[in-house]
Amino acid sequence: xxxxxxxxxxxxxxxxxxxxxxxxxxxxxxxxxxxxxxxxxxxxxxxxxxxxxxxxxxxxxxxxxxxxxxxxxxxxxxxxxxxxxxxxxxxxxxxxxxxxxxxxxxxxxxxxxxxxxxxxxxxxxxxxxxxxxxxxxxxxxxxxxxxxxxxxxxxxxxxxxxxxxxxxxxxxxxxxxxxxxxxxxxxxxxxxxxxxxxxxxxxxxxxxxxxxxxxxxxxxxxxxxxxxxxxxxxxxxxxxxxxxxxxxxxxxxxxxxxxxxxxxxxxxxxxxxxxxxxxxxxxxxxxxxxxxxxxxxxxxxxxxxxxxxxxxxxxxxxxxxxxxxxx
Amino acid sequence: xxxxxxxxxxxxxxxxxxxxxxxxxxxxxxxxxxxxxxxxxxxxxxxxxxxxxxxxxxxxxxxxxxxxxxxxxxxxxxxxxxxxxxxxxxxxxxxxxxxxxxxxxxxxxxxxxxxxxxxxxxxxxxxxxxxxxxxxxxxxxxxxxxxxxxxxxxxxxxxxxxxxxxxxxxxxxxxxxxxxxxxxxxxxxxxxxxxxxxxxxxxxxxxxxxxxxxxxxxxxxxxxxxxxxxxxxxxxxxxxxxxxxxxxxxxxxxxxxxxxxxxxxxxxxxxxxxxxxxxxxxxxxxxxxxxxxxxxxxxxxxxxxxxxxxxxxxxxxxxxxxxxxxxxxxxxxxxxxxxxxxxxxxxxxxxxxxxxxxxxxxxxxxxxxxxxxxxxxxxxxxxxxxxxxxxxxxxxxxxxxxxxxxxxxxxxxxxxxxxxxxxxxxxxxxxxxxxxxxxxxxxxxxxxxxxxxxxxxxxxxxxxxxxxxxxxxxxxxxxxxxxxxxxxxxxxxxxxxxxxxxxxxxxxxxxxxxxxxxxxxxxxxxxxx
Numbered sequence: 001x002x003x004x005x006x007x008x009x010x011x012x013x014x015x016x017x018x019x020x021x022x023x024x025x026x027x028x029x030x031x032x033x034x035x036x037x038x039x040x041x042x043x044x045x046x047x048x049x050x051x052x053x054x055x056x057x058x059x060x061x062x063x064x065x066x067x068x069x070x071x072x073x074x075x076x077x078x079x080x081x082x083x084x085x086x087x088x089x090x091x092x093x094x095x096x097x098x099x100x101x102x103x104x105x106x107x108x109x110x111x112x113x114x115x116x117x118x119x120x121x122x123x124x125x126x127x128x129x130x131x132x133x134x135x136x137x138x139x140x141x142x143x144x145x146x147x148x149x150x151x152x153x154x155x156x157x158x159x160x161x162x163x164x165x166x167x168x169x170x171x172x173x174x175x176x177x178x179x180x181x182x183x184x185x186x187x188x189x190x191x192x193x194x195x196x197x198x199x200x201x202x203x204x205x206x207x208x209x210x211x212x213x214x215x216x217x218x219x220x221x222x223x224x225x226x227x228x229x230x231x232x233x234x235x236x237x238x239x240x241x242x243x244x245x246x247x248x249x250x251x252x253x254x255x256x257x258x259x260x261x262x263x264x265x266x267x268x269x270x271x272x273x274x275x276x277x278x279x280x281x282x283x284x285x286x287x288x289x290x291x292x293x294x295x296x297x298x299x300x301x302x303x304x305x306x307x308x309x310x311x312x313x314x315x316x317x318x319x320x321x322x323x324x325x326x327x
Numbered sequence: 328x329x330x331x332x333x334x335x336x337x338x339x340x341x342x343x344x345x346x347x348x349x350x351x352x353x354x355x356x357x358x359x360x361x362x363x364x365x366x367x368x369x370x371x372x373x374x375x376x377x378x379x380x381x382x383x384x385x386x387x388x389x390x391x392x393x394x395x396x397x398x399x400x401x402x403x404x405x406x407x408x409x410x411x412x413x414x415x416x417x418x419x420x421x422x423x424x425x426x427x428x429x430x431x432x433x434x435x436x437x438x439x440x441x442x443x444x445x446x447x448x449x450x451x452x453x454x455x456x457x458x459x460x461x462x463x464x465x466x467x468x469x470x471x472x473x474x475x476x477x478x479x480x481x482x483x484x485x486x487x488x489x490x491x492x493x494x495x496x497x498x499x500x501x502x503x504x505x506x507x508x509x510x511x512x513x514x515x516x517x518x519x520x521x522x523x524x525x526x527x528x529x530x531x532x533x534x535x536x537x538x539x540x541x542x543x544x545x546x547x548x549x550x551x552x553x554x555x556x557x558x559x560x561x562x563x564x565x566x567x568x569x570x571x572x573x574x575x576x577x578x579x580x581x582x583x584x585x586x587x588x589x590x591x592x593x594x595x596x597x598x599x600x601x602x603x604x605x606x607x608x609x610x611x612x613x614x615x616x617x618x619x620x621x622x623x624x625x626x627x628x629x630x631x632x633x634x635x636x637x638x639x640x641x642x643x644x645x646x647x648x649x650x651x652x653x654x655x656x657x658x659x660x661x662x663x664x665x666x667x668x669x670x671x672x673x674x675x676x677x678x679x680x681x682x683x684x685x686x687x688x689x690x691x692x693x694x695x696x697x698x699x700x701x702x703x704x705x706x707x708x709x710x711x712x713x714x715x716x717x718x719x720x721x722x723x724x725x726x727x728x729x730x731x732x733x734x735x736x737x738x739x740x741x742x743x744x745x746x747x748x749x750x751x752x753x754x755x756x757x758x759x760x761x762x763x764x765x766x767x768x769x770x771x772x773x774x775x776x777x778x779x780x781x782x783x784x785x786x787x788x789x790x791x792x793x794x795x796x797x798x799x800x801x802x803x804x805x806x807x808x809x810x811x812x813x814x815x816x817x818x819x820x821x822x823x824x825x826x827x828x829x830x831x832x833x834x835x836x837x838x839x840x841x842x843x844x845x846x847x848x849x850x851x852x853x854x855x856x
Contacts, residue, residue, distance in 0.1 A: 064804035074541045081713045082721045195819045327525045
């Protein structure tokens with residue numbers, strides 16, 4: 001009795017903690033009804049589509065957004081022994097081989113959608129000022145376009161990295177750095193993610209920002225159609241990068257069957273048809289209906305740059321060089 | 328009990344640390360951190376912390392004089408007001424200063440695009456009250472006679488301060504300086520949000536190396552640098568720490584003179600500082616929170632029930648707040664249990680009178696986490712508890728456990744002096760009445776330190792609610808906490824997300840203000856031991 005209570009009370013505290021840990025571990029992960037889809041931050045799936053998936057598959061879908069494409073991939077690599085979800089959407093061709101190399105995917109990554117990363121400009125802005133809009137990324141360094149462009153940091157954004165790859169391809173290992181130095185001297189603004197650049201800084205979209213040129217997608221103008229039936233924006237078709245995004249089942253997933261079901265759903269008719277309006281990307285499955293506005297306001301780039309380079313081998317070197325210029 | 332404590336610290340603190348070390352030693356960490364870029368980042372981390380501490384102290388000395396050494400009506404209210412920033416989660420301060428830097432006069436004055444001036448402003452904003460309280464706390468208890476004697480001899484106030492008062496305050500000033508340096512050197516959230524792409528501290532570079540570049544051995548090398556820095560600062564702080572934690576509950580013991588006309592310069596400086604750098608940022612957040620597309624309204628607050636623009640969040644801000652509350656309760660429970668247990672063990676009197684080697688060892692073991700930043704701990708947990716025998720990472724408990732390790736050293740440093748200060752005659756007389764050690768502990772010692780326990784729990788809860796560095800590594804999806812959700816909103820800022828971040832920050836500021844008013848009301852009634 002003398003020492004018993006003294007020892008018992010803190011010990012019981014620790015015991016409770018231990019018990020709760022085990023209880024949570026046993027109950028938390030293993031409900032096979034729930035399937036967790038890990039995505040990048042720009043993923044959009046409407047409530048109707050989520051409900052439709054839940055109903056047709058019998059699973060309950062939970063979405064987990066894990067940052068930009070790079071952070072998403074890295075996070076999955078860091079947690080691959082007990083993954084934070086069952087399936088992944090949004091690893092793109094700038095990171096796909098890195099993901100495969102690190103063995104985080106059970107089976108193979110399957111392509112789900114693609115889009116051309118291009119610059120957009122605000123047509124109204126240029127008309128009002130009687131200024132000719134640029135037609136190639138090479139013109140962005142001209143003095144007349146000083147402080148008009150906003151783009152994304154390639155360290156933190158897949159569109160930013162796409163454009164960096166395009167410049168390396170277009171200008172060669174000897175020329176791309178001086179191009180970026182000129183861009184910097186010409187007052188480009190760099191944001192961390194696509195949303196901030198497009199929805200806040202760009203003048204041609206909802207944020208009505210101060211920059212009339214933005215790095216986005218060739219398809220974005222279709223989503224900026226105003227009441228007069230015309231799009232407020234257009235794309236600069238020279239210097240685009242063909243981005244492809246992938247989905248896959250994660251290794252060691254709690255619910256591999258559910259994961260397979262959601263990956264299949266992403267490739268199904270309904271979800272494929274939602275890509276253009278929800279994420280400004282083309283569905284990968286041929287024959288999927290495309291909105292009428294798309295055929296009118298968007299085009300596929302005749303020639304793209306950078307997507308055939310070995311991104312995995314070069315990414316780190318390019319990013320270090322880019323950072324040396326900008327940071 | 329010894330074994331349980333040692334296992335707790337060993338498994339949950341030293342194991343992750345060893346894991347980081349082994350990653351570092353396996354890789355080529357020395358070469359990876361011996362670059363110009365890392366040297367520049369280390370240098371920035373140090374000088375911004377030094378500059379922030381110096382500025383906080385300069386204003387803090389003047390503020391301590393006006394708010395503690397002199398007396399005027401409404402003083403209690405102003406003391407409470409300046410403490411609000413210190414209680415706010417750093418991420419809220421960071422969000423506040425993204426709005427503050429957009430005010431035209433701030434942009435012009437600070438060239439706020441570059442990030443560095445605004446980071447230093449935010450540091451001073453957070454730590455001003457710490458300087459005022461520590462310095463003022465000593466100042467108000469100084470004997471007035473000496474000062475008045477000097478004045479009678481014809482010394483002006485400034486001269487009196489320099490030759491009479493300052494020497495008595497040196498200790499408090501050094502204590503405040505080291506604490507503020509410690510906080511600023513490890514201020515992850517501020518630099519991450521306000522620094523943009525170009526300004527980096529060691530803490531943000533660790534985070535970027537792990538999450539963006541997956542350079543683990545480089546991150547491990549940075550951890551060593553950061554830890555060396557904090558340990559040096561901590562050892563320095565520890566030498567002066569006696570006055571360091573009397574943050575709440577300083578009773579006014581000596582008479583104070585009413586403020587008079589000759590105090591005008593000090594009053595003007597303090598007033599100006601409080602209006603511009605304390606009130607204005609707070610008001611800017613609140614003002615932005617009510618600002619909607621056309622005029623003012625409550626839309627931003629209504630949006631908090633949703634997931635943000637384009638469903639950015641996995642859970643609503645309200646749900647994240649519930650997670651944070653739950654984590655806060657668990658963190659407090661764990662750190663109080665372990666903290667009380669450890670303080671009890673190391674404070675037991677021994678036969679020889681001196682602490683035993685086991686007690687000294689335990690003291691050291693339990694204080695080590697102070698030198699480890701939350702970012703480092705989060706990184707350690709991420710790489711240590713991923714799978715295998717102890718897959719703690721996949722459980723929500725990982726966040727409160729990591730947070731409790733950050734608060735336990737603090738709990739012990741608050742409790743241990745209080746326990747040892749108990750009159751040992753009480754204990755001895757109880758022993759002669761044949762009370763068992765446990766009876767003495769539960770019936771005599773514990774009730775005496777009750778107030779200190781309440782204070783320590785309060786600290787734990789405040790730190791747990793605002794903790795961002797570890798949670799940012801460990802909490803995502805439906806386990807996201809309020810600070811991590813706020814970070815997502817501010818780093819993907821469309822108009823809607825920006826407004827939501829402001830609205831949530833406004834709610835937190837209100838909560839902090841209410842708590843501060845309650846505490847200062849309590850202070851009025853009874854001084855806490």
